[in-house]
Amino acid sequence: MAVITYRQALHDTLREEMLSDENVFLIGEEIGVFEGSYKITAGLLEEFGEKRVRDTPIAEEGFVGAAVGAAMLGLRPVVELMTINFSLLALDQIVNHAAKIYGMFGGQSSAPMVLRTPGGGGQQLGATHSQNIELYYAFVPGLKVVAPSTPADARALLKASLADNDPVLFLENLALYNTKGEVPEDAPPAEIGKAGVTRVGSDITIIGYSRMATVATQVADQLSEEGVSAEVIDLRSLRPLDRETLVESVRKTGCAVIAEDDWLTYGVGAEIAASISDGAFDYLDAPVRRVAAAEVPLPYAKPLERAALPSAESLNTAVRQTLEAVGHRR
Numbered sequence: 070m071a072v073i074t075y076r077q078a079l080h081d082t083l084r085e086e087m088l089s090d091e092n093v094f095l096i097g098e099e100i101g102v103f104e105g106s107y108k109i110t111a112g113l114l115e116e117f118g119e120k121r122v123r124d125t126p127i128a129e130e131g132f133v134g135a136a137v138g139a140a141m142l143g144l145r146p147v148v149e150l151m152t153i154n155f156s157l158l159a160l161d162q163i164v165n166h167a168a169k170i171y172g173m174f175g176g177q178s179s180a181p182m183v184l185r186t187p188g189g190g191g192q193q194l195g196a197t198h199s200q201n202i203e204l205y206y207a208f209v210p211g212l213k214v215v216a217p218s219t220p221a222d223a224r225a226l227l228k229a230s231l232a233d234n235d236p237v238l239f240l241e242n243l244a245l246y247n248t249k250g251e252v253p254e255d256a257p258p259a260e261i262g263k264a265g266v267t268r269v270g271s272d273i274t275i276i277g278y279s280r281m282a283t284v285a286t287q288v289a290d291q292l293s294e295e296g297v298s299a300e301v302i303d304l305r306s307l308r309p310l311d312r313e314t315l316v317e318s319v320r321k322t323g324c325a326v327i328a329e330d331d332w333l334t335y336g337v338g339a340e341i342a343a344s345i346s347d348g349a350f351d352y353l354d355a356p357v358r359r360v361a362a363a364e365v366p367l368p369y370a371k372p373l374e375r376a377a378l379p380s381a382e383s384l385n386t387a388v389r390q391t392l393e394a395v396g397h398r399r
Contacts, residue, residue, distance in 0.1 A: 070253050076246040078220035079109050079185075082227045083147065087117055090145060093231060094121040096136055097149030106151050107187065107246055133159035133184070137167050140180040145231060153188035153240070154200050167236040168211030181234045183227070189242040189280060189330055190378050196366035199374075201331040206238045207307040207340075213261055214307040216240040218282035220250040222305060225259035232258060240307075242280040242330070262309035266318065270300035272397060273388060274318045274325040276341055278304035281328040281360075281379060288384050297392065307337060315341060316348030323354040324395050326387045328379055333361040355394040358387045 073081070087093050099106060101114040101124040114122040125132040129150060136146035150156050156163065163184065171179040190199035207214045213235050217223040223241075230237040267282070268289050277285040282303035289299035300318050304311070319325045325345055327338040338359040345357055363377040 070251045072249055073220055073252055074246065075220045075223050075241075075248050075250075076107065076109060078223045078252050079227060079241070080111060080113075082224045083110070084113060084116070086228065086231050087113070087121060090231075091121075092143065093145040093147065094123065094139075095147050095149065096123040096125060096132055098125055098127055098132075098151050100124060100149050105149060107243075109185075110149065129155050129158035130162055133162040134166070136182050137162055137170070137180050140167075140182040140236070141170065141178050146182045147231070148182060148184045150184060150186035152198055153186045153202055154198050156184070156186055156206075157202075160205075163206070163212070163236070163238075164209050168209050171235065172211060179234050180236050182236050183230045183239050184236065185239045185241065187241040187243045187246075189244055190362070190367045190374060192243050193369055193371055193374060195369050199367040201329075201362070203238070203240055203307060204331055204335065204337055207310075207337065209308075211235065212308060213237045214240065215261055215305060216242075216279040216307060217305060218245065218277075218279050218303055220248070221252045221256065222259065222265070222303075224252055225256055226261070226305065229258035229261050233261060237261070240279060244280050245283070248283070259305065262306045262311055264305055264311035264314040265303045266300065266314065267303050268299065268301035270298040270322065272298045272322060273392060274300045274302060274315075274322045275328065275384070275388065276302045276304065276315065276325060277328040278307065278337070279330065281330055281384075284379070284381050284384060285328050287381050288388060291381075291385065292388065297388075297397070299388065304337075304341075310340065310344070312344045312348060315344055319345050319349040320352040323352055324357075324391050325353075326358045326360065326384065326391055328360045328384050330362055330379060332364045333359055334364060336361055355391050358391050360384050360387045
């Protein structure tokens, strides 16, 4: 089993899928000659040629629209949006077209495409380049939204996304690109809409996705040294959302803390908390707590940026406060 980076897992999976299916092609800004802003597509133009690795002008609405048309005609485009912030320029194509085609045409046509895009703060890229706006898309029926946190999940979910007949927004957090992990070469595609219980526990449930799923595991490891048994759930998919796994875990532990990189108000955590309330209210021994980013345009200055983002420390504090509220004794 190879140990590779998140970045390499994405690159290798794209290459493998392009080799196995000639309908898969890549399209986006600077993904060919420049090999992508984050080098996910390094070497692919040389190997597959301009027909299947298409450099585009800086015109998100245009090339996403072209990908929608290509998908309707039977191809499998993988769109690379340089950052999720730029996806706002293609909002009409994603929300009003890709997401609606299957329903509006009565199932006679669909748009099987993957929109890969990184987001998240911590890289000193400023407020307009550091947002977590995945909720905009998880809100939309007809789209699927996935957010792998490990190299293995990046591979498995990318394979699943490319095989899916619905448009899939594939979220990549910038902070994860250089993280490493074991990636089985023969692992099957993941099931979109299925969360992962990455650590089994009995005292409290910690829920996260993307970068915050890895932070949740770090905090659970710290707490285990003090005798706290924390169960960690990695959502992996925001639409569809695996409510069943969330509810089952909270019914067991009796309390939950949600960690997210987006803003607290109307955030992903609010939907999760509502789902827990619907399915496990009578099992809760304390209110569900949420840890999220400060509700400000993210500062450029490094100390301010760090202060605005959720961290292992802020999550650890929320978990301890919840445990104290339920009378847990270590």
